[in-house]
Amino acid sequence: MLGYLIRRILAAIPVMGVVALFVFLLLRLTPGDPAAILAGDNATPEQLDRIRTSLGLNEPLYTQFITWIGKLLHGDFGVSLISNVPVITMIGNRIEPTISIALSTIILTVIVAVPLGVVAAWKHGTWVDRFVMALSVIGFSVPVFVIGYVLIQVFAIDLRWLPVQGYRSFARGFGPFFERIALPTLALSFIYIALIARMTRAAMLDVLDEDYIRTARAKGIAEHGVLLRHALRNAAVPVITVIGTGFALLISGVVVTETVFNLPGIGRLTVDAVLARDYPVIQAMILLTSGIYVAVNLLIDLSYTLLDPRIRY
């Protein structure tokens, strides 16, 4: 088990290395003077100098990389070019709304999507199946901001059940907090539910074709036992895998959702940083989200050993 754990963690290192290298080279290899790109068209020579020093752009490339990586490993993600605040502080101040809607989305998704997928596979070829599939194609196709604005129009403007936009910290009471994350969660869940329901259905259909399902039926056990104890247990690995890879989708969705609902999260922070060309913030965000993605998928890899006894440690 420990060996497996170590192997998986070691395997994650080159992935993060590639991410870091990509982020590093993206700025340096973009045609033109990086400092000029970041400073914009009307920059003064002093501004350019300040950016160069701040990012160490005067050094040779490999020195830059080594210093940069060294700082990263010590948790130093640099200082914002706009506000001069350390990036890590900026992220820390803005992370709560993001975590709130991401977690609530995952919970809602699993609760809704897995049963939908199971029922669709069980009732394969019936109107239930077609309904779930239609729902999932629509979920894939309607952009999250369109869903977001429709929700705002219906629930906040027409029905006046919920506030239009904004965020209230969890620390200031659950009611106001819930009122404000309900619609973002709903909007963000749409695509994720579509993805997971579809995957659950496909995995269940695969499993339901297996010989051991026929064996289970030949034993004369009830149909729900066949579905849950035999089929879903075996379909769990691909479903959980997609929950992991779908995490990238979730992060992308967060960026848009925060913009639609005016949530002061790290997604909005990223968009603002991009518009202001605040590169240290952008690179920190990419590293952070990729790091979370890799960590989540690492955890999921480890969970396989619990779900499937055949996977060797």
Next chain:
Amino acid sequence: MTANTTTASSSAPVILDVNDLVTSIGTKPDAHRIIDGVSLQVRQGETLCVVGESGSGKSVTSLTVMGLLPKKVLVPTRGKITLAGEDILSATDRRLRQLRATTMAMIFQEPMTALNPVVPVGKQIDEVLRAHTNLDARARRERILAMMEQVRLPDVARIFKSYPHQLSGGQRQRIMIAMALVLEPKLLIADEPTTALDVTTQKQILSLIRDLQRDHGTAVLFITHDMGVVAEIADRVVVMRKGKVVETGALDAVLRAPTMEYTRNLLASVPSLIPRAARPASSEPIVLETDGLGKVYRQRSMFGDAREVAAAQNVTLTLRKGRTLGIVGESGSGKSTVARCIVRLIDPTSGEVRLGGQDISTLSRPALRPHRKRIQIVFQDPYRSLNPRVTVGETIAEGPVNYGVPHAEAIKRAGELLELVDLPADAITRYPHQFSGGQRQRIAIARALALDPDVLVADEAVSALDVSVQAQVLDLLDEIQTRLGIALLFITHDLRVAAQICDEVVVMQHGRVVEQGPAGEILTNPQQAYTKQLLEAAPGRHWDFANFRPVATAPHDTTAPI
């Protein structure tokens, strides 16, 4: 074996009565009938073997009885099935579920896939008891362990907690049998339960089913394609073909005096275990030789402790022009590894492979190229060995074109080769999916012959074929050898096939050669314990099917019936 002596008396009650059953694809009146008017009866304590080739509908018959047909796709549209006095075609789903495992139970062909991989096997048996009894946990466990001992599993407490992948194929099939019989059903349906197993394991499972049946008086509906297995286990036989019953009768009557032409042909196609008359020793030149050939797989782990698995070790063999050398062994014996090393689909890790005197075992890919054409291979699976997107003509012409033959000429030659393997000349422009398995195997042979090789390697080349088709392909290989003087290296697990085609045989086990020599000697008078064991395990070895009589004296055997 005392298989043929425990015939149930004809006064025993009928457990299963299938009467004029029709099962069709869909419910439309003109729907294609997979089962077309089948009637059969199984009595208490009796084993009825349903035997037939692929497409005969034998498996669909058993699934219809169990009510396990894919819903709305295959539908019983006519006839009646009575199980212990109860009409089960009109039974509700609920009632059918109650009957399964308690009154009728089933075991399947693939013990590898028939058990849920993520649930311990003890729990999987337990499910049967939980669904159908009110026993408490302790009583259930005791009953399961007792049942596991009945099916002769060792160390039952450990196996109870094991997952399927931790057990061997034979052990898994024992678990399936325990699961099926734990509630002492009146009827056991066994659908090719030993087909995926090695012969030695097959023998144990067959005698286990026999013994349990005797102890419990179970009626057994046994489905198989293998006449040898039929001879071992059947009391009565039903021969099926294309969804219809061809012939029914007591085992002895069917084997000795089949009344129908189809049954006669089927029996005549079963190769005899008695080796064919030996050909005179050959002094033709040696075309293929291996010397100490070995293949070791190294599994490297991150922490340095490399594990070595020897798939083949120290294999030395010689093949002369115009001769046939067989490599026989069970799964995992390394026989296919040797074949693939010889053709250089994998690289041997030690020893030499000499083709016409030249060692090719260490040649680089480019240096190997001129030698490749001298040795060609035919694979087991006729469905996967031809590219579905390439026409038959192009497939056969591919090799010659690679060696510089102009395309038009290669295609013309492909037509001639198709004729040689008894396929119509217009096959050249058609695609593989338009051909049956046997025809595809002929195409694969034509492809191999297109390069005029000295040696043809046949890696289980007839194992996936129905017995009648197998006989035809074996005849074809024989004819080609006579005409072209080609040398054959024949890899097989089937001693019957080996006995009929080989001049010499090499017996392998666990990657090593156990015994080798002339086929006539090895297969009638083996010296090594393992070879004896293999021969003794060959199902139906007391029968000479093709001549409709028992074998006068089974090879080296003292217990043969008179």
Next chain:
Amino acid sequence: MAVDALPDPSLRITPRRLGRNLLRSNPIIAIAVICLAAIVLMAIFAPLLSPHDPQLLAPAQRLKPASAEYPLGTDAFGRDVLSRIIYGGRISLLIGLGSAVFSVAIGLLIGLVSGFFKWVDAIMMRIMDGLMAIPGILLAIAVVSLSGASLTTVLIAITIPEVPRVARLVRSVVLSAREEPYVEAAISVGSSLPKIMWRHLVPNTIAPLIVQGTYVCASAILVEAILSFLGCGISPEIPTWGNIMAEGRAFFQIKPSLIFWPGLLLSIAILSVNLIGDAARDALDPRMKQREARP
């Protein structure tokens, strides 16, 4: 074990068979094809269909409601919304098509080479893993923010995150096809590596690539709209559906139609492409077809 009957369903794809299967599988597909065709025609003939110049500023006509002259009203700069929506389809479709073509081409190349050379595979797959770990939208906005928002950079930015998925798909197809006996047979009759790849491996990738290509196309249209919506896309004066909605954001409570109409068209376009992709998969994947036959 015995197999001598039932020729297995043909794996070959002919355009006619594909089309027939597509339409037969579901009447909804016919609607999707018609919708997509309509949007494509609308984009091609935009100059003929639009009542106004989509970029013409008319400060006096700001945020006008729908009228005979402006069927969908005007935006905050007095531009005709209908004309902008009609023109907006051009960018979406261009990006969708371009991204599908480029990601499939590049992914096919990487996947083929990785599937056959172990050392290339080791390196390429680490790079692909890294790229896949970066959320697509973040990667795209980072590229666009540095390189400026031209059509080309947006196309590149959207294509990069799609490449690893295609490459992995091709690689897995190649790896499993390599094990097929017919490939081993080709090796033993002396076929060269390029010949084996071209003749025996690449054809296996066509069906999955058609399917994956349509999904990439749908996803690229979506990402382009998101980029524009976030203000990180093609410059705002060029009409794209995302840009129109981005400008509408500030006036959402006054004039929701600025978001509603382009959002609807965008959704229909993506939905149509996705539906066609699903249908193509069902028609091309014999395993899926078998599944249709047994519930």
